[in-house]
Amino acid sequence: MAAELIRITGLSYRYPGSKKWALQDINLTVAPGELVALMGENGAGKTTLCQCLNGIIPHSRGGRLKGRVMVAGLDTATTLVARLALKVGMVLEDPETQLFTTLVKNEVAFGPENLGRPAGEIRRTITWALEVVGLQGYEERPPAALSGGQKQRLAIAAALAMQPQVLVLDEPTSQLDPVGSSEVLAVIRDLKERYGLTIVIATHDSETAAAFADRVCVLKEGRVLACDSPRVVFRDRELLRQAWVRPPQVAALADYIQARGVDLAGFPINLPEGRRMVTELL
Amino acid sequence: MSLIEYYPGHTFIHRLDPRVKILALLLTTTAIFISENFLVIGVICLTVFTLWLAARLPVRVLGRYFKLLLGLFTFVIIMQGLFLGGPTALVKPVIPAAVPLIGGLGRLSLEGVVFGILLSLRLIVLVALMPLVTMTTPIHLFALGLVRLGLPYRIAYTATTAINLIPTLEKEAAAIIAAQKMRGFTVFERGNFGQKLRAYPTLVVPLIIGAMRKAQLMGVAMDARAFGYSTRRTYVEDIKMTAGDRLVLAGVIGYNLAILVANFVL
Numbered sequence: 001m002a003a004e005l006i007r008i009t010g011l012s013y014r015y016p017g018s019k020k021w022a023l024q025d026i027n028l029t030v031a032p033g034e035l036v037a038l039m040g041e042n043g044a045g046k047t048t049l050c051q052c053l054n055g056i057i058p059h060s061r062g063g064r065l066k067g068r069v070m071v072a073g074l075d076t077a078t079t080l081v082a083r084l085a086l087k088v089g090m091v092l093e094d095p096e097t098q099l100f101t102t103l104v105k106n107e108v109a110f111g112p113e114n115l116g117r118p119a120g121e122i123r124r125t126i127t128w129a130l131e132v133v134g135l136q137g138y139e140e141r142p143p144a145a146l147s148g149g150q151k152q153r154l155a156i157a158a159a160l161a162m163q164p165q166v167l168v169l170d171e172p173t174s175q176l177d178p179v180g181s182s183e184v185l186a187v188i189r190d191l192k193e194r195y196g197l198t199i200v201i202a203t204h205d206s207e208t209a210a211a212f213a214d215r216v217c218v219l220k221e222g223r224v225l226a227c228d229s230p231r232v233v234f235r236d237r238e239l240l241r242q243a244w245v246r247p248p249q250v251a252a253l254a255d256y257i258q259a260r261g262v263d264l265a266g267f268p269i270n271l272p273e274g275r276r277m278v279t280e281l282l
Numbered sequence: 283m284s285l286i287e288y289y290p291g292h293t294f295i296h297r298l299d300p301r302v303k304i305l306a307l308l309l310t311t312t313a314i315f316i317s318e319n320f321l322v323i324g325v326i327c328l329t330v331f332t333l334w335l336a337a338r339l340p341v342r343v344l345g346r347y348f349k350l351l352l353g354l355f356t357f358v359i360i361m362q363g364l365f366l367g368g369p370t371a372l373v374k375p376v377i378p379a380a381v382p383l384i385g386g387l388g389r390l391s392l393e394g395v396v397f398g399i400l401l402s403l404r405l406i407v408l409v410a411l412m413p414l415v416t417m418t419t420p421i422h423l424f425a426l427g428l429v430r431l432g433l434p435y436r437i438a439y440t441a442t443t444a445i446n447l448i449p450t451l452e453k454e455a456a457a458i459i460a461a462q463k464m465r466g467f468t469v470f471e472r473g474n475f476g477q478k479l480r481a482y483p484t485l486v487v488p489l490i491i492g493a494m495r496k497a498q499l500m501g502v503a504m505d506a507r508a509f510g511y512s513t514r515r516t517y518v519e520d521i522k523m524t525a526g527d528r529l530v531l532a533g534v535i536g537y538n539l540a541i542l543v544a545n546f547v548l
Contacts, residue, residue, distance in 0.1 A: 056502050082511035090506035096450075097496050098503035100443050102288070102421050109518040111507035122518040158507060 005198050006030035010067035022048045024222045035192050037209035038202040040219035041244040046202035050170040054088040055081040072165050089159030093171040095151035105139040111162040129157040133187050149180025169201040210248040210269040218243045234269045250274035289417040295337040296418045299527040300427025303415040306534040313541045319548045323403050330410045359398030368393025
């Protein structure tokens, strides 16, 4: 078995009743512990690609799938979604629809209960998962009473409770206010740095991608235009323009300075690097 | 507040094993449908309302629902009176003889009216009975009760999740009406019956489409957490039938047997 956790080869997918391919000939590998950001305008195929990773496509959605998606050694086309759930945790965009129980603790317990884990173990899992996302003490509250950021962190805890090898987050912050958004991003950073979890995140936010991602994959009309380190991707103005991806502000500034003929040693893409650049220039 | 939402409390009814409550609901519902005697229905009525007080449930809410049902009760009583027949006529003819063609028709019988009242009383007891279970049992324990009574957990969970969605749908309907109001559409506030009827699709269509989309996403989220993975699902919070629960169950069975006997004797 190769070192990668996710291997996608020649993946094309068409939704039922649609003539257009939502994904076309995608080839992508993700190594254990890597954080890959999927970027691109609405309709570029980010959500579709995310749903291919845990088998919701094609199992729940139907449609036509070509190529192969292997996650942790399992072929998603032939493995049940419930079985893939052991390997891939999923957090959806809308914090409301993915929480369906009446208490925070039941929400986290739902997955392990489905797996038939013993009650004592589930109780420990609840404590652990809520601690990871900073929601300890909220066990007896109804999810409906939480803020958007808390709901999204609860959704992450519920996914973590399955102890997956990969966490897929589909635009986890797009419906949140800035405070909620930064709460969720702090949790994601923690998961990567402290727990070494493999993470795939679809996002519109290039600042997030520049700060966290090991690689940024840019999608347009179902194709991968580029998949490289954030520095390479955010430096490529032509690529970003083509895919309608806004560069991080620091990268835009660096670009502007370079265009004025100033020679920069490195190409800064996030805030710490930007600060260093400005200090050096001054 | 709806009659199926959980109303937190610590009374003995709240603490009762959900299985006992579900069984009691089934048995008593059957007993109510069998009962045709005013005295028996009256006794059940009294029992149910005593239990409402014992569970400290908000009786006001019940009053509001009865007000809504008043029209239905009137309709049932009049229809039974007109069409059930019986030896004693209360009003005859219903339509005065002076009216051309249909004059002199119709007969309102006492027996029909009495039976209509009995049906209405049954409805009242049924409407009051259900919340004694739904309002005193958290929905996850209700589902667990159903599972422990032998219902497959996929069915139990799908049903209870649907119930859980009702408050969300109510909120959504309110949002749609608010959005319509903001654009000057006030039929739901000021319109007459016909106008309201014609306007309903503008509310119901977006509501149903929204609900279907939500249900689909929820299905995705449930699948992603291994819903249906194992036939031996575990429960972090399990229910245990205590001696007290058994005693109450025996009491409920005895009570319903007594009702059955009373129906034959009286």
